[in-house]
Amino acid sequence: MTRRDQHPILLRAVLGIAVFLSFALLAIAGTWPLAPHLSTHVTDHFGDGALHMWNTWWVDQALVHGQSPFFTDAIFYPNGVSLVTQNFAWFHILPSLLLQPFTNDIAAFNIAVLLNLALCGVIAFWVILQLCGDPRAALLGGAIYMLWPYRMARLDLPNTLATYWIPLFLIFLLFSVQRRQWRYALLAGICFALVGYARWQFLIPAMILGVILFLFSMATQPREERRRALTIVVGAGLVALLLLAPAAGLLLGEDVSHDDLERDGEELLMSADLLAFATPAQLHTLVSDYTAPLYDRYYFDREALRRRPAYIGLLPLILAVLGVFYQRRRTLPWVIMALVMLLLALGPAWRVNGHIYEGVPTLYGLLSPGGILTLMRNPERFVMFIALPIAVLSAWGWSGLLENYVNNKAAAWLLTAIAIALVFAEFYAPQTVLRDRGKPSLYGELAAEEGEFALLNLPFDNLKARSYMGDQLLHGRAIVQGNLSRVPASADRFVDDNAFLSTLDVTGEMAPQFSDIGRQLSDLSAVGVRYLLLHKDKVGADRIAHWGRALAMRPWYEDERLVAYRTAPQAGRDFEAPDGLGDGPAPVSISLSAECIHPDHPLVASIAWGTAGPVPQDLDVLLTLVGEDGVIATRNQFQLAEGWPSGSWPANTLAWGHYQLVPPPGLAAGTYQLLATLLESAGGAPRGEAWSLGDVEVQEPICNLAAELDGEPANVLYGDELRLAAYTAEQAGDRLKLHLFWRAERFIDREYTVFVHVFDPKTDVPIAQDDGRPRDGAYLMQQWWPGEVVDDRVTVDLAGVHAGEYGVAIGVYDPSTGERLPIVRADGELEVKDGRYVLSQRVIAR
Numbered sequence: 001m002t003r004r005d006q007h008p009i010l011l012r013a014v015l016g017i018a019v020f021l022s023f024a025l026l027a028i029a030g031t032w033p034l035a036p037h038l039s040t041h042v043t044d045h046f047g048d049g050a051l052h053m054w055n056t057w058w059v060d061q062a063l064v065h066g067q068s069p070f071f072t073d074a075i076f077y078p079n080g081v082s083l084v085t086q087n088f089a090w091f092h093i094l095p096s097l098l099l100q101p102f103t104n105d106i107a108a109f110n111i112a113v114l115l116n117l118a119l120c121g122v123i124a125f126w127v128i129l130q131l132c133g134d135p136r137a138a139l140l141g142g143a144i145y146m147l148w149p150y151r152m153a154r155l156d157l158p159n160t161l162a163t164y165w166i167p168l169f170l171i172f173l174l175f176s177v178q179r180r181q182w183r184y185a186l187l188a189g190i191c192f193a194l195v196g197y198a199r200w201q202f203l204i205p206a207m208i209l210g211v212i213l214f215l216f217s218m219a220t221q222p223r224e225e226r227r228r229a230l231t232i233v234v235g236a237g238l239v240a241l242l243l244l245a246p247a248a249g250l251l252l253g254e255d256v257s258h259d260d261l262e263r264d265g266e267e268l269l270m271s272a273d274l275l276a277f278a279t280p281a282q283l284h285t286l287v288s289d290y291t292a293p294l295y296d297r298y299y300f301d302r303e304a305l306r307r308r309p310a311y312i313g314l315l316p317l318i319l320a321v322l323g324v325f326y327q328r329r330r331t332l333p334w335v336i337m338a339l340v341m342l343l344l345a346l347g348p349a350w351r352v353n354g355h356i357y358e359g360v361p362t363l364y365g366l367l368s369p370g371g372i373l374t375l376m377r378n379p380e381r382f383v384m385f386i387a388l389p390i391a392v393l394s395a396w397g398w399s400g401l402l403e404n405y406v407n408n409k410a411a412a413w414l415l416t417a418i419a420i421a422l423v424f425a426e427f428y429a430p431q432t433v434l435r436d437r438g439k440p441s442l443y444g445e446l447a448a449e450e451g452e453f454a455l456l457n458l459p460f461d462n463l464k465a466r467s468y469m470g471d472q473l474l475h476g477r478a479i480v481q482g483n484l485s486r487v488p489a490s491a492d493r494f495v496d497d498n499a500f501l502s503t504l505d506v507t508g509e510m511a512p513q514f515s516d517i518g519r520q521l522s523d524l525s526a527v528g529v530r531y532l533l534l535h536k537d538k539v540g541a542d543r544i545a546h547w548g549r550a551l552a553m554r555p556w557y558e559d560e561r562l563v564a565y566r567t568a569p570q571a572g573r574d575f576e577a578p579d580g581l582g583d584g585p586a587p588v589s590i591s592l593s594a595e596c597i598h599p600d601h602p603l604v605a606s607i608a609w610g611t612a613g614p615v616p617q618d619l620d621v622l623l624t625l626v627g628e629d630g631v632i633a634t635r636n637q638f639q640l641a642e643g644w645p646s647g648s649w650p651a652n653t654l655a656w657g658h659y660q661l662v663p664p665p666g667l668a669a670g671t672y673q674l675l676a677t678l679l680e681s682a683g684g685a686p687r688g689e690a691w692s693l694g695d696v697e698v699q700e701p702i703c704n705l706a707a708e709l710d711g712e713p714a715n716v717l718y719g720d721e722l723r724l725a726a727y728t729a730e731q732a733g734d735r736l737k738l739h740l741f742w743r744a745e746r747f748i749d750r751e752y753t754v755f756v757h758v759f760d761p762k763t764d765v766p767i768a769q770d771d772g773r774p775r776d777g778a779y780l781m782q783q784w785w786p787g788e789v790v791d792d793r794v795t796v797d798l799a800g801v802h803a804g805e806y807g808v809a810i811g812v813y814d815p816s817t818g819e820r821l822p823i824v825r826a827d828g829e830l831e832v833k834d835g836r837y838v839l840s841q842r843v844i845a846r
Contacts, residue, residue: 019122019125019139020118020122022139023118023119023120023121023122023125023142023143023146024114024115024118026118026121026143026146026147026420026424027114027117027118027121027146028114029424029428030117030146030147030152030424030427030428031043031113031114031117031152031155032430033430034110034113034114034155035114038106038107038110038111039103039104039106039107039110040106040436041106041110041436042106042109042110042156042470043110043113043155043156044156048154048156048157048466049156049470050466050467050469050470051087051466051469051470051483052089052092052109052156052157052158053105053106053109053470053473054466054469054470054472054473055086055087055088055089055093056092056093056096056097056105056108056109057105057472057473058072058074058083059088059093059097060097060100061074063097069083069088070082070083070084070086070250071083073478074472074478074479075465075469075472075478075479075481075482075483075484076480076481076482076491076492076494077454077478077479077480077494077528077529078454078478078494078527078528079490079491079493079494081482081484081487081488081490081491082254082488083484084250084251084253084254085251085254085484085485085486085488086484086485086486087159087199087484087485089157089158089159089162089198089199090197090198091116091158091162091194091197091198092109092112092113092116092158092159092161092162095108095111095112095115095116096108096109096111096112099111099112105473112158113155113158113161116158116161116162116164117146117151117155117161118146119161119164120142120145120146120151120161120163120164121142121143121145121146122142122164123142123164123167123168124141124142124145124146124164124167124388124391125138125139125141125142126138127167127168127170127171127392128141128142128391128392128395130171131171131392131395131396132392132395132396132399133399134395134398134399134402134403136398136399136402136412136413136416137395137396137398137399137402137416138395139416139420140319140394140395140398140416140419140420140423141391141392141394141395141398142391143420143423143424144313144316144387144390144391144394144423145167145387145388145391147423147424147427147428148384148387148427149280149281149309149310149311149313149427149429150308150309150310150380150383150384150387151163151384151387152427152429153281153308153309153429154308159198159199159202160384162198162199163198163202163384163385163387165191165192165194165195165198165202165206166191166195166202166205166206166209166385166388167388168187168191169188169191169192169195169206169210170209170210170213170388172184172185172187172188172191172236173188173210173213173214173217173233173236174213174217175188176188176229176232176233176236177214177217177218177221177229177232177233178217178221180225180228180229180232181232182232182235184232184236185232185233185235185236185239186235186236186239188233188236188239188240189235189236189237189238189239189240189242189243190239190240190243192206192210192236192237192240193239193240193243193244196240196244196247197244197247200247201375201376201377201381204372204373204375204376205341205344205376205381205382205384205385208340208341208344209337209341209385209388209389212333212336212337212340213333213337214233215333216332216333216336217333218230254488266377266378267347267348267368267374267378267379268347268348268349268356268358269301269302269378270302270306270347270377270378270379270380271345271346271347271348271349271351271364271378271379271380272310272345272346272347272351272379272380272382272383273298273299273310273351273352273353273354274346274350274351274352274353275294275298275352275353276295276298276309276310276311277310277311277312277342278311278312279291279294279295279298279309279310279311280309280311280426280429281309281311281427281429282294282295282296282307282309282429283429283430284428284429285428285429285430286425288429295307297353297354298351298353298354299354300354308380308383309429310345310380310383311426311427312386312390313390313423313426313427314426315394315419315422315423315426316390316391316394316423316426317390318397319393319394319395319397319398319401320338320390320393320394320397321397322396322397322398322400322401323392323393323394323395323396323397323398323400324393324396324397325397325400326396326397326399326400327396327400330396331392331393331396334389334392334393335389335393337388337389338386338389338390338393340363341382341383341385341386341389342382342383342386343362343363343364344363344364344367344373344379344382345379345380345381345382345383345386346362346363346364346379347362347364347378347379347380348362348364348365348368348379349362349365350362364379398416398419402415402416439474440474440559440561440562441559442475442533442557442559442562442564443471443474443475444474444475445557446475446476446477446531447474447475447476447477452478452528453477453478453528453529453530453531454477454478454479454480454527454528454529454530455475455477455478455479455480455529455530455531455532455533456479456480456481456501456524456529456531456532456533456567457471457479457480457481457533457535458504458510458532458533458534458535458539458547459504459508459509459534459535459538459539460481460501460504460505460508461481461508461538462481462483462487463483464535464538465479465481465482465483466483467535467538468481468535469482469483478528480494480495480501480529492505498523499520500514500520500523500524507780507782507783508778509543509546509779509780509783510546510547510550510551510783514550514656515641515642515643515644515655515656515657515658516641516643516644516655517550517551517552517608517654517655517656518569518649518650518652518653518654518655519644519653519655521567521568521569521654522567522568522650522653524567525567525568529567530566530567530568531556531564531565531566531567532551532564532565532566532567533562533563533564534547534562534563534564534565535561535562536560536561536562536563537561543779544563546785546788547563548563549589549591549785550656551565551654552575552588552589552608552610552654552656553565553566553569553574553575553588553654554574554575556574568652569652569653569654570652571610571611571612571651571652572612575588575610575654576588576610584611584615584616584619584678584687585609585610585611585615585619585640585646585649585655585678586609586610587607587608587609587610587676587691588608588609588610588654589606589607589608590605590606590607590608590693590694591605591606591785591787592604592605592606592674592693592694592696592787593605593606593744593745593746593786593787594696594703594745594787595694595695595696595697596696596697596698596699596703597663597696597697597698597703598698598699598700598701598703598717598824599663599664599665599666599667599669599698599700600662600663600664600665600667601662601663601717601720601745602660602661602662602720602745602746603625603660603661603662603663603674603696604658604659604660604661604745604746604747604786604787605623605658605659605661605674605676605693606656606657606658606659606785606786607621607656607657607659607676607693608654608655608656608657609640609641609646609654609655609656609657610653610654611649611650611651611652611653611654612651612652613651614649614650614651615646615647615648615649616647617646617647617680617681617682618639618645618646618647618680618681618682619640619646619647619678619679619680619681619687620637620638620639620640620678620679620680620681621637621638621640621657621659621676621677621678621679622635622636622637622638622676622677622678622679622686622690623635623636623637623638623659623661623674623675623676623693624674624675624676624677624690625661625663625672625673625674625675625696626672626673626674626675627668627670627671627672628670628671628672633663633664633667633672634661634662634663634664634667636659636661637679638657638659639657639681640655640657641655641656641657642657642658645681658747658786660746660747661674663698667698668698669698669699669700670697670698671695671696671697671698672695672696672697672698673692673694673695673696674692674693674694674695674696675690675691675692675693676690676691676692676693677689677690677691703715709725709726709741709789710726710728711726711727711728711739711741712726712727712728712729712839712840713725713726714726714727714837714839716823716824716825716837717745717823717824718752718811718812718821718822718823718835719812719821719822720745720746721744721745721746721747721748722742722743722744722745722748722752722781722812722821723742723743723744723745724740724741724742724743724810724837725741725742725743725789726741727739727740727741727810727839729808729839729841731798731841731843731844734797734798734799734801735795735796735797735798736756736758736768736795736796736798736808736843737793737794737795738756738793738794738795738796738808738810739791739792739793740754740774740791740792740793740794740810741789741790741791742774742789742790742791742792743787743788743789743790744781744784744785744786744787744788744790745786745787746786747782747784747786748781748782748784749782750781750782750814750816751773751777751780751781751782751815752773752781752812752813752814752815752821753771753772753773753812753813753814753815754771754772754773754774754792754794754810754811754812755769755770755771755810755811755812755813756769756770756771756794756796756808756809756810757769757808757809757810757811757836758796758798758801758806758807758808758843759806759807759808759809760804760806760807761805761806761807764834767801767802767806768796768797768798768801769796770794770795770796770797772794774790774792775790775792798843798845801843801845802845803845803846804844804845805842805843805844805845806842806843806844806845807838807839807842807843808838808839808841808842808843809836809837809838809839810836810837810839811823811834811835811836811837812835813835820834820835820836821835822835823835823836823837825837
């Protein structure tokens, strides 16, 4: 090869590097402020960033230990789970693993994000260059494809960055038909298979785009050449099938049905609003004050972070129209592709300006009965695939403008740079949500601790499990929970078979009804779960004490983020009794539901028992209420822990007893002492002396328990179980805001509904109201401890209320029967009229 022949190769290499660097810089700008936090933060929205970091970590662990990456017991411990249907972003995982020896795992993850994003631009540039032959137009088209708003809104899903295989598949498919050479068929088949390995769902839009391009390109070929072109394309399909066969074999080997691969109810929810295609992203830098309310209206039924942009862009759309004008017939398949993807993104019903029109036929609805489209799980994902046809059409339009109106090359390049800057300004919305992956010191201790063991993270929540999986990269220990793209039903078998865990899974709370807390912890310890990790930021500040009380022991570890408890507690280390444990159970924690009660109202004493050694026999506890004169007012005998006789208690265990004592009617007012005595269950012989659980005041008027609460005292009892202790009320415009302080008088056995009525005092007829469970049911009443105060905030909408003065009343009813609980007023009198407590607050409507 002569020196002259080498220059084009060298020049192409230099130009290729320059193009890559240009798109790399554009990727850094488009993801800002990720670059300054490259080694400490990850892009994260719904925890998908943590989930994909976990994918990379697990593949690395599997390769290091010679395991299959398609099964793990690192999550859903101890049974483990198949990962065949997991959403592995292989083209992100592989570069991340290659980069990790040179940096930390976070930086490797983020560099792979930037690398894949730059490749989207580079490959789109090359493909568009093959179509229009103008590098300036190809540069602009590549920028449009790379910066596509839907893609940039989901940087925490690395699969969305690996869509560069689709442009390659389409160009090689086009070459297979036009040039009728087997090498292009081979490349088309390989690229189509790689689309599937990037994310198997992407095969659906890739196939639709490919069919459209194939049909139009075949129509332009000479009739005598069509048979050969068809044969070559069939060959491409066979190559793709051959390469996809291993993945298909894995999937077919799983017990996975079509229903398992769908997500019920997502199609209508996740359909694109038609107006969203003309609306910049809700977080757009320049116009977010205007677009955010629009997205709130378009997607009123979605959480904020799921309101993803479908914006096409004004400049790209104008250029696309010009592209059609300049190229006409060449652009027709690309126009059809864009329209088909847009129509499919609209889903099974038209959503326009937030209104859903289900009776109007849609393309998605016409094609979905075959079952293929529903595998996309949400139609809005088709928005991603509008990017390529729009980028191609825009490039043709830009090329036509430059060719017809700009003769100076330097000016053409300058105008191209300005056009890219304008596209960047149109699309840029800093949706890069950064999560700090700081390492708590506890995780270092867990990683260094000897032996194999697992962790149970609390609260027990499937969505929060994504962050637990992210933490797993720091401590390396197996966890009981997990969150995957598609969770096989068998994954939850261990939880479903464990009463303690299944209750946590349903309620999200430590259930006070578990008297045998020591036995439940022991069952976890027996299968290798060594610690409970309580995440303060996810539980809520007011719930930390609740969990600690339910576990009845001291934390092994605590910092500003985490509290850790052992599942194999030991007396003297994790808990202790005031007077020593001796050879039998002794109280570790004592609480009374009230220090002041009304006659004939229940008093609940809760005692956590602890043991140092095994308990040799069954014991009961005798509770006695004694007056100041030494006369016994009432007494009752209870099993220490319901459903778990103490004779079977092992050493170093904990058990809760909840004992309800009802004073006799007409009990004289005064101060009484509550005494407890251990008795042998068989003969009733006492074990040791009685000890005091505390003093209890009995008084005829209802006890005032609102003194320590920041609000107006109400002190109203609903039934014999729920008390409105205090409240605050504030009218702000057409909103009435109430802060209610509820107190459980005993264990509540059902979920009641609270109503707030704003009513006409002349007729008692409500003119505005709110019905709901406290805290919207997030903290079930059946989880409340006797004596616990739970605050709740209620807002009543007063819009449309006629001018006047109105009253406010609060009541409680059983939603299964509609029956209201009767009220006992602060003076002790029973109010049976309508079960409503009328506040002193008045509402003034103007």
